[in-house]
Amino acid sequence: MKKTRIGIVGVGPRGLTLIERLVANERARPSGPMEIVVFDPNAPGPGCHDPAQSDIHLVNTVAGQLTLFADASVVDAGPVMAGPSFHQWLAQQDALGAGALPAGERPSADGYYPRGLFGRYLQWVFRYVCALAPPSLEIVVRRSAVLRADRDDDAWVLQTAEAKIRVDYLFLTTGHTKPAPRREQAPSPCATLVVDDPYPVRASLAAIRPGMTVAVEGMGLTSFDVVAELTVGRGGRFVADAAAPAGLRYLRSGHEPRLAVFSRSGLPLGARAVNQKGVSSQYRARFLQLHRVREMRAARRLDFAADVMPLLLADMEHAWYDAWFRQHADAEAAAMFAGFDAPRRAAWIRGAVPDAERFSWQRLAAPVPHPALDGRDAFGGWLRAHLADDVAEARHGNLGSPVKAACDVLRDLRDNLRAAIEFGGLTEGSHRWVLAEFMPVMNRLAVGPPASRIAEMLALMDAGVLEADFGPGARCRAPDGGGFMRLCAAAWPDHGVKLHALVKARISMHGPQDDASPLLRGLLADGYVRPYRNGEFHPGGIEVDRQHRWVGRGGQAAHNAWALGIPTEGVKWCTFVVPRPGVNSTAIVDAGRAVTAMLAMIRGDAPASEPSGTRDAPAAQRLLTEAEASRFASLHGAL
Numbered sequence: 094m095k096k097t098r099i100g101i102v103g104v105g106p107r108g109l110t111l112i113e114r115l116v117a118n119e120r121a122r123p124s125g126p127m128e129i130v131v132f133d134p135n136a137p138g139p140g141c142h143d144p145a146q147s148d149i150h151l152v153n154t155v156a157g158q159l160t161l162f163a164d165a166s167v168v169d170a171g172p173v174m175a176g177p178s179f180h181q182w183l184a185q186q187d188a189l190g191a192g193a194l195p196a197g198e199r200p201s202a203d204g205y206y207p208r209g210l211f212g213r214y215l216q217w218v219f220r221y222v223c224a225l226a227p228p229s230l231e232i233v234v235r236r237s238a239v240l241r242a243d244r245d246d247d248a249w250v251l252q253t254a255e256a257k258i259r260v261d262y263l264f265l266t267t268g269h270t271k272p273a274p275r276r277e278q279a280p281s282p283c284a285t286l287v288v289d290d291p292y293p294v295r296a297s298l299a300a301i302r303p304g305m306t307v308a309v310e311g312m313g314l315t316s317f318d319v320v321a322e323l324t325v326g327r328g329g330r331f332v333a334d335a336a337a338p339a340g341l342r343y344l345r346s347g348h349e350p351r352l353a354v355f356s357r358s359g360l361p362l363g364a365r366a367v368n369q370k371g372v373s374s375q376y377r378a379r380f381l382q383l384h385r386v387r388e389m390r391a392a393r394r395l396d397f398a399a400d401v402m403p404l405l406l407a408d409m410e411h412a413w414y415d416a417w418f419r420q421h422a423d424a425e426a427a428a429m430f431a432g433f434d435a436p437r438r439a440a441w442i443r444g445a446v447p448d449a450e451r452f453s454w455q456r457l458a459a460p461v462p463h464p465a466l467d468g469r470d471a472f473g474g475w476l477r478a479h480l481a482d483d484v485a486e487a488r489h490g491n492l493g494s495p496v497k498a499a500c501d502v503l504r505d506l507r508d509n510l511r512a513a514i515e516f517g518g519l520t521e522g523s524h525r526w527v528l529a530e531f532m533p534v535m536n537r538l539a540v541g542p543p544a545s546r547i548a549e550m551l552a553l554m555d556a557g558v559l560e561a562d563f564g565p566g567a568r569c570r571a572p573d574g575g576g577f578m579r580l581c582a583a584a585w586p587d588h589g590v591k592l593h594a595l596v597k598a599r600i601s602m603h604g605p606q607d608d609a610s611p612l613l614r615g616l617l618a619d620g621y622v623r624p625y626r627n628g629e630f631h632p633g634g635i636e637v638d639r640q641h642r643w644v645g646r647g648g649q650a651a652h653n654a655w656a657l658g659i660p661t662e663g664v665k666w667c668t669f670v671v672p673r674p675g676v677n678s679t680a681i682v683d684a685g686r687a688v689t690a691m692l693a694m695i696r697g698d699a700p701a702s703e704p705s706g707t708r709d710a711p712a713a714q715r716l717l718t719e720a721e722a723s724r725f726a727s728l729h730g731a732l
């Protein structure tokens with residue numbers, strides 16, 4: 094029987110999810126001899142979570158909410174194959190005496206752990222799923238980037254620097270790629286060192302020396318990586334100090350530069366609240382329900398602000414007041430309030446909740462009050478109080494704090510938002526608005542760093558290492574006649590600092606046509622794929638149909654080529670989220686459906702009944718158990 098060959102290009106979390114789905118399916122019902130060739134210049138599994146990076150860089154999701162395995166909650170994505178979440182894996186390693194946490198620290202489902210450790214989990218998952226593959230399924234690793242993909246009859250030929258490999262089915266999961274270097278520009282007279290891409294962090298920032306003044310553009314997750322590298326990465330330490338604003342004090346090493354951080358909003362992402370929802374519990378929509386979104390979409394293309402926002406805000410408001418009554422009333426009254434209908438809730442809110450403590454999207458989206466824009470001192474003072482407040486709210490938890498409970502709704506209802514946005518759900522203008530205006534606010538409110546990062550930012554301000562009092566709209570200006578750039582506040586232009594270095598702390602979300610790898614550019618040039626467009630708007634990525642099959646230049650879908658994850662960010666939305674246990678995670682569902690569609694084709698091609706004895710000995714008898722595979726992966730994996 095002909096062996097089917099499947100190519101997976103890129104094995105970070107997305108490619109890994111495909112392999113997990115393939116192995117789970119083939120264990121349950123083998124489809125004949127099969128070879129999966131996985132291509133990645135790096136070790137398969139970690140993707141952008143480099144296992145070798147310094148432990149100062151943290152994952153921004155609690156360990157219990159990260160997994161690479163399907164579970165009973167996952168709908169229509171194939172059979173379940175048991176496997177540990179990141180937290181369960183940490184606990185298993187701990188029990189084996191191979192724990193990677195500082196001595197004595199027991200892994201917690203609600204802990205935020207180093208990204209390098211998460212990368213080691215992903216490496217382990219790859220070995221584990223390989224160990225569980227049935228004998229009919231061979232997994233071959235090619236440590237090379239794919240440079241081109243070309244049609245050969247019905248198959249694809251993948252070209253690396255060393256070889257050409259023909260595959261019958263092809264999956265593109267190339268994740269975060271780098272943009273092609275910009276064309277040679279006239280030599281800049283500017284003396285400021287500009288770091289366009291801060292990853293890998295240590296190497297990219299190596300040229301930054303103590304005593305330099307360094308602007309960090311962006312106040313999101315990448316910015317926290319940069320700040321960590323240039324402070325604790327340079328030998329500084331945070332120590333507990335009850336008298337400090339958020340309980341932390343920074344002890345300088347003397348090797349850190351002076352940091353000036355700025356962004357369009359002038360505010361960092363909000364602190365992630367202590368998790369009180371366990372692994373899988375989520376806010377359940379009362380207003381922005383999936384069926385309502387689907388009904389609206391069936392009738393017309395949506396205007397996000399008019400159609401979706403009112404329902405979303407109603408859900409946020411609901412979560413806010415449930416938390417407010419939990420915080421301010423006794424348990425019995427809070428439980429009563431949670432069960433009331435809308436008029437009774439409104440009456441209780443009117444009677445009990447002071448104006449300043451009421452839900453206001455306006456205050457969440459644009460929290461800087463007018464007086465804070467009077468000048469640098471006013472803004473600096475307000476910002477410190479705002480950040481200290483944010484840490485305090487985060488410590489009340491994602492159910493206990495009204496503001497954090499409301500903001501967590503944005504994360505919990507991401508699938509409902511996806512249903513509204515993806516596959517051309519919005520009008521062109523509304524799609525532009527969501528990406529330009531709504532997403533930055535959503536990211537700030539809902540997907541920030543662990544609260545410890547905000548406490549550290551305050552401590553760095555107090556230590557005089559970091560300033561962030563540039564307000565909204567600050568800009569770096571290069572001097573016309575040469576010399577050093579200056580970072581200038583927009584609202585108080587007399588405040589500016591001379592910069593020895595500028596670090597652009599953003600992850601590139603360039604389009605496929607600007608990718609550094611020739612692969613995507615070649616696929617576009619050859620018309621095998623096309624950029625996704627909503628009208629005239631190109632929100633990014635290539636176009637795929639609802640089964641994630643590539644859509645070519647003429648609009649036809651390829652029957653044997655799929656793309657998942659970041660290459661499809663544009664037609665899809667929020668593709669960079671790692672699956673969470675127990676919540677029917679989109680990434681697993683998408684992978685499962687693509688794999689199921691492919692297997693249906695393979696099985697359809699196969700003879701209806703296979704003569705007995707032509708296959709390897711009955712697969713089931715030779716399969717490893719999950720426990721054996723776990724032991725194998727732990728012994729031979731990345732402990």
Ligand SMILES: Cc1cc2nc3c(=O)[nH]c(=O)nc-3n(C[C@H](O)[C@H](O)[C@H](O)COP(=O)(O)OP(=O)(O)OC[C@H]3O[C@@H](n4cnc5c(N)ncnc54)[C@H](O)[C@@H]3O)c2cc1C
Nearest residue numbers: 103105106107133140141152153238239267268269658669
């Ligand atoms: C610095 C950083 C920090 C992050 N932190 C978090 C976090 O804390 N929590 C969270 O939920 N998400 C985080 N993310 C989001 C991230 O998108 C996901 O965690 C996840 O890694 C996405 O998986 P992926 O497989 O799609 O992409 P990636 O992880 O980028 O993996 C893609 C893989 O494809 C390979 N590849 C690319 N091109 C080719 C080619 N031509 N040929 C062969 N192989 C190729 C790459 O080498 C890589 O191994 C972070 C992202 C970044 C960049």
